[in-house]
Amino acid sequence: MTAFSSSRGRLALSAAAIALVAGVGGYGLAHLRKARPPAGAAAAENRKVLYWYDPMVPAQHFDKPGKSPFMDMQLVPRYEGEAVGAAAGVQIDPAAVQSLGVRLASVQRGEFAQSLDATGVLEFNQREVAIVQARAAGFVQRVYARAPGDVVRAGAPIADLLVPTWSGAQTEYLAVRRAGGPALEAAARQRLRLLGMPDSLIEAVARDGRPRTVVTISTPIGGAIQTLDVRQGMTVNMGQTLAQVSGLSTVWLNAAVPEAMAGQVRVGQTGRAELAAFPGQTFDGRVTAILPTTQTDSRTLTVRIELPNRGGRLRPGMFATVHLDGEARPALFVPSEAVIRTGKRAIVMVAGAGGRYQPIEVQLGREDGDRTEILAGLTEGQKVVASGQFLIDSEASLAGVEARRPNATPSAAAQPGLYESRGRIEALTVDSITLSHEPVPAINWPAMTMTFKLDPPGLSKGMKVGDRVSFGFEQRPSGPVVRRLVPAVAQ
Template identity: 65%
Template sequence: MTRFKTSRAGLIAASALSAAALAGGVLIGRATTPAGAPAGPTAESRKVLYWYDPMVPGQRFERPGKSPYMDMPLVAKYADEAPPGPGVQIDPAKVQNLGVRTATIERGTLPSGVTATGVIDFNERDVAVVQAKAAGFVQRVYGRAPGDVVGAGAPLADVLVPEWAGAQGEFLAVRRTGDAALIRAARQRLQLLGMPPGLIASVERSGQVRNVATVTTPSGGVIKSLGVRSGMTVAAGQTLAEVNGLGRVWLNAAVPEAAAGLVQPGQTVTATLAAYPGQTFSGRVTAILPQAEAESRTLTARVELPNPDGRLRPGMFATVQFGGVAQPALLVPSEAVIRTGRRTLVMLADPGGRYTPAEVRVGREAGGRTEVLAGLSAGEKVVASGQFLLDSEASLSGVQARPLGAPAPLKAAAALHESVGRVEQIAPDRVTLSHEPVPAIQWPAMTMQFRLADPALARGLKAGDRVNFAFEQAPAGPTVRRMNRVSP
């Protein structure tokens, strides 16, 4: 009995000790949490704005569930995750690791010239056709062949014309009569039979019949076709040869369809050829052919080039530079432009390390710069390197691009600093002042030169005048915005 009481007392003591220890642990646990410290937000207490699929962030859902696009659950977008301002904010360390570079939108001049490639071709306006004046037989040829370059008057073949023998005999018989009218009529008959004037004069001078005529080229150039062979019979009017002149050649340049509006007839052109490095050939656009090449989407600009020494040969390849006048434009680095196929974007670099996509409309491109027709203003900064990663981050965050026509954010007005000084020297756009200290920007009293925002500010002032002026710290240097003479 005594043993039982002892065991029971031990159990009671052990139970009390365990309860005390448990209570102490709770008290210790409570003591480790600072009084008044807010508990971290739980998923149940956070406000959900919407649910979305990370792969399709632009589509939002009102209820949780499985994505209709991917075999994965929708992700909640909480209110405390919403960015405090427009755009997406990137950790500066990550921006540095990405190698992000920015560029300022500025006005400049963009060359309006167009560069294209072309091929030298024959001038089809300088073609001479050699035909038989009368029916006859080819007695002799002079070894010509298509592709030979010949000069004017080069012989091609000797043709025997039987019909000319009888007519020349009659002419000589009439000539012996001395009747001027009959002689004139007989000479005219020889001309109508196709005899060259030189042959008629030779018959009249020698008094002998000459019914063999030498066919010659009327102009110099290259023989494109030759249809005369020894022993063949020719008919009156038959084409014996075609000669294409080489004094001027055509350069057919393939101009991209997008740049066709910058090329006009009469425009000056310079061409360079691989065959003659370091040399340029000048010409003018004579025509723009009306049909575009469907495969290459180019238009053909026909350029006429002088070729006095015959060095420009058809088939040669050339690089063509169409002249133009540089035109002012709003310019952005070409590498900053993101073309999605549906629209064109740039990433704006906003103050505070935020980045916002903006839709733009672009125009011409030259020298690594692209003309901006709409969507940007001078002075805005865009991302020129790493913009694709920033655009992806903005898409995943559901950031909407600034649409075309939306006004750019207004810049804060530059702070003006006032002081009093004496005019030392006045120039058309500058003024030199000995001014008092400017405590706002920690400037001591000194003599320095200021730019004039408007030359009219110095009108009526002269060296030695005491003035009260206000200036701003512009990128081009301190610029006076207001200046008035004060009493001494």
Template identity: 60%
Template sequence: MTTQTLKILAAVLATATVGAAGGYWLAQQRMAGPAADLSAVATGAAPERKTLYWYDPMVPDQHFDKGGKSPFMDMQLVPKYADEVGATAGVRIDPGVRQNLGMRLAKVERASMSPTISAVASVQFNERDVAVVQARSGGFVERVYARAPGDVVVAGAPLADVLVPEWAAAQTEFLALANSGDRSLLEAARQRLRLTGMPEGLIALVEKTGRVHAVTPIATPIAGVIQTLEVRMGMTLSAGMTLARVNGLATVWLEAAVPEAQAGQINLAQTVAARFAAYPGEAFKGKVIAILPEANADSRTLRVRVEMSNAKGRFKPGMFAQLQLAAGESTPALIVPSEAVIRTGKRNVVIVALDGNRFQPVEVELGSEVGDKTEIRRGLLAGQQVVASGQFLIDSEASLIGAVARLDGAAAIEGARP
């Protein structure tokens, strides 16, 4: 290679080296310029934001003192800044989205509430209105009438005709003494008839007709329904044998299970309104006659017994009724629709509508519930607007941005403020 060729190659290499160095320097300058400008903007125009805590958006109730990776999800913790807490906190919902969701608002109102307790009751027999028909003396069944369990009978309805030999002998002796004219002996014979168990009506009939009535009917002493019937044609009776059981229907009982937390608000003899599916549009009145002294260990309820007239026989045992029991005097209170309350088990929350299409979860203390209205004892003011439908979607969105987490972290937030 000649000397001239070597000089040309050296010049080319030097030019390439200088070009590369210059390009590197130019690139560094171009990159450093914007970075320096951004640094100046960040430090000069935007003030430093104060971080209250870090949280996982999927588990907003859990707070952390420093950032990093979430122990729950494969994601970074999100900081909660102090300037995000206050009047601007909440969830913003576009008006178009609100319309698509069918969201409804309701006003917090002050109104009078008459606390009531609703309960489902079943109709039962009045167990105090029961008659047991028994054989008063030994005998034989001569005839039975067309009766069966479940039949409704009137008072005095015959069940069977019975031959009682003892009664026949006593009647014969009584009639013989009646013709003697000795009043003391006649009264003694009449007393003997009573001691054999003979009814007063049969004694009067024997004395009136002057003849023996060996076969006598056994009848029901009260009107009602035959629950059991044990008398059959040709059977032999012994004294004290039960022949039938009759339950009266003039009154019935309504028995309802009331939560023990509400049972203390019910008083004996108070009036109860009852409605039956069989008689729509009609309300019937009853009276509390007993609050049974034993609670159901499984359902934590007490049985309340209501007595109601059944003169027309419209209420049949086994039917169901809806009861309304007054649970106190009418008092003024703040009320919202019951559907506006979100019950999480840990707290009770309502979604309050703010200015600028924003919505804020607010924890409230509930009072009594009457119909579709719920009393608010703490947390709201009269005139505020609350979400009555669609609030669960807002509550979910609020949880994702940490709005609901502030309900648990309110005390920590106040402590972190200067």
């Protein structure tokens, strides 16, 4: 009972400490915002007070100053004109900005290539497989010291096969070779090939002048023996498989890519693999196939990457991490830390003149390391808050400042380098859209209906045929590609 009471006491003290820290944070921001009054502070003191409030419970208003009934702090006045609205944003005193450690970053345009990380397993290259068969019926006279799993070089012997039926055919060939002309000899030699004799054996018979009925079966490629079904003294039939060898000059890395990221992978894409067995080393390869089925349990698809295996160090069964590099192209981006993700939308705090900050709702694209692509909402050169934006966003909420949506001002959402237009959606697929659009004077396009590719493919999510949209596209060698797509603003 004593231990239980002690535990409850420690929990109560922890809860009180958390509440105290939260209260100090909320009060600190409200206090810092007024800690350094601007020029004309005397005039500001004459402003009309609308109400008093507790920064931790901003919805509750009081008609006179005093101590907050919720927290151990004084109520803060809200002056007339402080709630400046969504257009101007919220103003924060420079001293508060410095105390909060606010750091700004620029909205930039540059080469942007999205990388994708996935895990995979190394496997044998199934296109590099040799099946060793008996080319004639006979008896296994000798087997060499081989076993499944052995790594052999090309031409390594597997077994010696005695073929009694070859003796008569070789005797006839030797007789024709001695008495007949070149035409008859060529016909006899062809007959020996049809009986399954390799050219090397035929040459040995012609050179020695005596029949040879024992042939050595060897592997045509180097690699690992997968199966070995031959034993000394056994009888084999024509076409019977004696061994299977898988080459090791290249291996497959079968990577599991999430279904939601399938649109970022293409055949021919380069990739880098890292293995725990070789820390600090990377192995470069290329995507050779994207398998047509998706794993229903994990919702992933298999991407096959072919890796060179110099020295045979990469062994099937090893786990690897693969990094796939996307196509690099110009894009507008901000530091990923500047984006506030609320679940339903993404917000960036834009710094303006006079210490004002405006929350802007943005449309996000791809991610590349610590950078996030911006499809709509910002323009190149704007300053965004990269550190301390959560406290500024809280202050904006207290001031009643709403985040501006990307389609509220089309000129602000437009991206440099994109051709802008408006139109009506006529058809939609996963990665394309057909639009009846207005003229595009910048490239001398008249009004017409045409189909565009979408990048990323999910850009039209939530839209339907018949919707009016504002869009931005870029010209690529493969055709025009829509990079920005938002509902059109009613005129």
